[in-house]
Amino acid sequence: MTADLMGGTPRPKALVTGITGQDGAYLAELLLEKGYVVHGVKRRASSFNTERVDHLYVDPHQEGVRFFMHYGDMTDATNLIRIVQETRPREIYNLAAQSHVQVSFETPEYTANSDALGTLRLLEAIRILGLEREVRFYQASTSEMYGLVQEVPQRETTPFYPRSPYGAAKLYGYWITVNYREAYGLHASNGILFNHESAIRGETFVTRKVTRAVARIALGLQDTLWIGNLDSRRDWGHARDYVRAMHLMLQQDEPDDYVIASGEQRSVREFVLAAFAEVGVRLVFKGEGADEVGVVDAVDLERLTVARSGEEGGRHVPIDGEGPIVPGAVVVRVDPRYFRPTEVASLLGDASKARRVLGWEPAHTFAQLVSEMVAHDLAEARRDELLRSGGFTTRNSHE
Ligand code: NAP
Ligand code: GDD
Secondary structure: OOOOEEOOEEOOEEEEEOOOOHHHHHHHHHHHHOOOEEEEEEOOOOOOOOHHHHHHOOOOOOOOOOEEEEEOOOOOHHHHHHHHHHHOOOEEEEOOOOOOHHHHHHOHHHHHHHHHHHHHHHHHHHHHOOOOOOOEEEEEEEHHHOOOOOOOOEOOOOOOOOOOHHHHHHHHHHHHHHHHHHHHOOEEEEEEEOOEEOOOOOOOOHHHHHHHHHHHHHOOOOOOEEEOOOOOEEOOEEHHHHHHHHHHHHOOOOOOEEEEOOOOOEEHHHHHHHHHHOOOEEEEEEOOHHHOEEEEEEEOHHHHHHHHHOOOOOOOOOOOOOOOOOOOOEEEEEOHHHOOOOOOOEOOEOOHHHHHHHOOOOOOOHHHHHHHHHHHHHHHHHHHHHHHHOOOOOOOOOO
């Protein structure tokens, strides 16, 4: 079978912006599994930034290559036009964004440029090239647009009230996508996705920050998890389930907008408790506000030993007298630096339209998500511990 044909017909071709991000990587995997040719847009960076998709890379000199990356940026219109012109995709998934809410307060103009105007630039590229009838467009919209929520749970008809430069920029992206659908007949859909996580989630989003810290505390590589608002509540799902929904939206005869959510809500505090439980630590929270702390209440030594050494009984990492995990130890502390100028306190989605129209169902539970993330970060922490004990240095990345 050639790279261009599948069963005698041309392979579907997709262009994915934000290919190096969490969702870009899972979506690329999904599309390749489905037989697509996948073109991704990656940013020029001073060091490699393709770790999440390196396993998909095939030397372009080989036969039958179906995964390609192109340098590009959402702030560069001419570049986007050229990439769309050269790749001529059937489906475009616009996932690229400055996606960190807190960072958007520090870089509001850049966030608007990449997330709001970037979406416009890509839509205009389609129009300038006269591809309105050929291309299907997916916009990565977000539950952050609901912000100060006007209705619980949030659904497609719930009014928006963004609470950050990120939320406001994404609101523009949402409406300009709707406008291009209505004005030019473009098959353009918004996925209003609630928080979705995974083992490859960016390390500074709260779930990954927690699971990394739990693993590193368990291995004695770190003493404390410094965290922000523990009361914040989110509707967390698994990214693999959510990229399936993106693809489904573009397979519909008619474009439309869909909420994608798990329909369950938990606090950041509950996430922290669940993650520590994965390594055999029962935590209790004491105090209030910025003085609240998470204290080790009880330790299941058998479970902690497995967490430290690995399921296969790998290298034994001794516990006694080492590391911060002893009853009474404070392992979680609040740092108001992580509080946001305006917070989105609570998000809960109603995905019944997606379930009904797209036939979408999430396959992962919250418990599976936490378990997978902690297991992945334990493996990384064990590797770091092994390297350090062998006299090597390991990466020391910080927010
Ligand atoms: P992510 O991991 O932060 O990935 C963002 C991607 O966008 C990365 O590939 C990043 O490149 C790229 N990017 C950032 N600025 C760019 C620019 N100016 N030009 C070109 N590329 C740029 O985000 P994610 O979690 O995969 O989310 C994917 C999309 O869904 C984003 O638009 C996000 O806002 C939206 N969303 C996410 C969630 C969620 O819970 N994950 C929920 C709703 C909506 P680098 O790798 O070089 O940084
Ligand atoms: N990042 C972070 N770091 N968040 C913290 C921390 C911390 O130390 N402590 C508490 N939080 C709280 C935040 O204040 C927020 O209420 C919640 O945890 C979730 O924060 P993030 O994980 O950073 O995600 P987010 O909800 O702000 O944004 C994510 O989800 C959106 C969809 O609702 C991002 O992926 C956005 O791109 C996405 O649109």
